[in-house]
Amino acid sequence: MQRLIDRLNARLERALPEQRLFLKSDRATRFVRLRPLSQAIAIGGTTAFVAWSIIATSILLMDSIGSGNLRDQVARDQANYEQRLNDLAAERDRRAAETEAAHQRFSQAMARVSEMQTSLLASEERRMELETGVETIQRTLRRAVRERDEARAELAAMVQRYEGDGNGARTAADTARDAIDTLDFLLAALETTAVERDSAAHTAEQYRQQAEHMAMQSRLMAERSNRIFGQLEEAIELAMVPMERAFRNAGVSPQQILSAVRSGAATEAPALRPIAVSTHGSLAPDSPESRANEILNGLDTLNRYRIGAGRLPLSRPVTAGNVRQTSGFGPRRHPLTGRTRMHNGLDWAGPRNTPIHATADGVVKTAGRQGGYGNLVVIQHDFGIETYYAHLNRIDVRVGQRVSRGDRIGGMGTTGASTGVHLHYEVRVSGRAVNPITYIRAGQNVF
Numbered sequence: 254m255q256r257l258i259d260r261l262n263a264r265l266e267r268a269l270p271e272q273r274l275f276l277k278s279d280r281a282t283r284f285v286r287l288r289p290l291s292q293a294i295a296i297g298g299t300t301a302f303v304a305w306s307i308i309a310t311s312i313l314l315m316d317s318i319g320s321g322n323l324r325d326q327v328a329r330d331q332a333n334y335e336q337r338l339n340d341l342a343a344e345r346d347r348r349a350a351e352t353e354a355a356h357q358r359f360s361q362a363m364a365r366v367s368e369m370q371t372s373l374l375a376s377e378e379r380r381m382e383l384e385t386g387v388e389t390i391q392r393t394l395r396r397a398v399r400e401r402d403e404a405r406a407e408l409a410a411m412v413q414r415y416e417g418d419g420n421g422a423r424t425a426a427d428t429a430r431d432a433i434d435t436l437d438f439l440l441a442a443l444e445t446t447a448v449e450r451d452s453a454a455h456t457a458e459q460y461r462q463q464a465e466h467m468a469m470q471s472r473l474m475a476e477r478s479n480r481i482f483g484q485l486e487e488a489i490e491l492a493m494v495p496m497e498r499a500f501r502n503a504g505v506s507p508q509q510i511l512s513a514v515r516s517g518a519a520t521e522a523p524a525l526r527p528i529a530v531s532t533h534g535s536l537a538p539d540s541p542e543s544r545a546n547e548i549l550n551g552l553d554t555l556n557r558y559r560i561g562a563g564r565l566p567l568s569r570p571v572t573a574g575n576v577r578q579t580s581g582f583g584p585r586r587h588p589l590t591g592r593t594r595m596h597n598g599l600d601w602a603g604p605r606n607t608p609i610h611a612t613a614d615g616v617v618k619t620a621g622r623q624g625g626y627g628n629l630v631v632i633q634h635d636f637g638i639e640t641y642y643a644h645l646n647r648i649d650v651r652v653g654q655r656v657s658r659g660d661r662i663g664g665m666g667t668t669g670a671s672t673g674v675h676l677h678y679e680v681r682v683s684g685r686a687v688n689p690i691t692y693i694r695a696g697q698n699v700f
Contacts, residue, residue: 258290265289269296323577331572334697341492345555348488352548355481359545362474369467376460383453390446397439482544489551496558499567499695505636510561511554513635563658564635566612566689567696570642570678571665576603579675582688597686598641598679605674606646606664611656612692613640620652626677627669630662641679644671 262271269289276283497507580600586593611632618639619631626643630650633639646666650656667674680689 262289265293366471373460373464376457380453380457383450387446387450394443485548492555511557514557514560563614566640566680566692568612569693570609570612571601576601598677599689600675600677602675603665608661609642609663611660611662613658617650617652617654620648620650625670637683639681643677644669
């Protein structure tokens with residue numbers, strides 16, 4: 254070992270010649286020999302320390318800059334999230350208003366068409382009655398003409414028979430006058446009937462033109478309704494697809510959501526009234542009534558999805574601001590024991606008493622101190638889901654209390670097994686811890 258040291262000193266002699274450090278006191282003078290290897294070790298240690306200081310400072314500066322950028326990004330994401338939520342709510346209200354207006358317009362149009370059909374049927378009945386009356390009058394006229402001809406022939410025979418008899422001629426003349434009077438009466442009745450027939454035909458033509466005009470208006474209204482229905486169907490589909498995708502990502506089927514909402518009488522939404530204007534007992538699949546009912550069913554389903562979304566922990570327990578995520582879900586080195594253990598949730602760090610919010614509707618199951626969790630709040634949600642909020646500085650809810658998504662349940666703290674002020678957040682399904690980020694990302698497609 255000494256030989257190796259001497260060899261290293263010999264090699265370093267040229268670059269680092271031996272130095273002597275004199276130490277003088279009142280009684281004596283001493284010196285310390287600084288061999289080349291000792292000088293190299295001292296220089297290397299100093300250099301390593303300076304380099305380590307520079308690197309550590311750089312890391313701290315980069316972490317500070319990155320934290321500031323992350324806070325800004327989180328603030329922007331929160332603002333976009335709130336704006337999107339407001340836009341979706343406004344769009345839903347607009348679509349609901351448009352649907353109600355379309356429903357009213359459609360009902361008015363159907364009422365007007367029904368009135369027009371009633372008038373048209375009445376005019377048709379009147380025309381048929383007039384045609385029947387004309388036919389009857391024509392038959393009567395033909396019978397009268399035939400009787401007139403017969404009377405004329407009989408008159409001619411009587412005139413020939415009683416030509417020399419004055420009384421007989423007078424009687425024949427009276428009969429002829431009676432026949433002529435009857436014929437004049439029948440001709441006058443026939444003329445009156447012809448005038449009424451022409452008037453009825455003119456009225457029927459007016460009704461026919463009015464019916465054609467109403468049919469054209471009905472077709473235009475049907476086309477306009479078809480466009481409105483198409484826009485409403487597209488809007489409903491665009492609103493439902495992200496929600497269904499979020500539910501599937503959260504491990505809950507849309508059918509479960511609908512069943513749970515239907516079974517909850519306290520939160521049951523009032524169903525929209527279906528349209529039923531058909532007089533045949535059923536609606537055609539492509540009829541406006543059927544499409545309107547489909548849209549109403551879609552809006553009802555969308556409303557139930559909205560209620561169901563409030564029962565899933567799809568939002569963040571902390572709002573953007575001076576809050577940053579410090580630990581994710583999965584294995585990690587425990588900050589206190591140094592051992593690698595499973596981390597069953599997400600950690601956010603922030604100032605003390607930063608507001609903590611419920612991530613879904615539910616009932617408070619636990620509200621108190623519990624071992625390493627410190628001050629803990631557990632909320633029981635539907636579908637066997639529970640959320641844990643640990644290390645709170647204060648608890649603002651009590652056991653059995655019903656809370657809604659966004660309600661404050663406490664403030665961030667450092668109680669329990671904690672190295673600093675932060676929130677430990679867990680999502681458990683049937684008692685098994687799952688990654689909360691899955692639910693939070695799913696909620697980004699909904700709110």
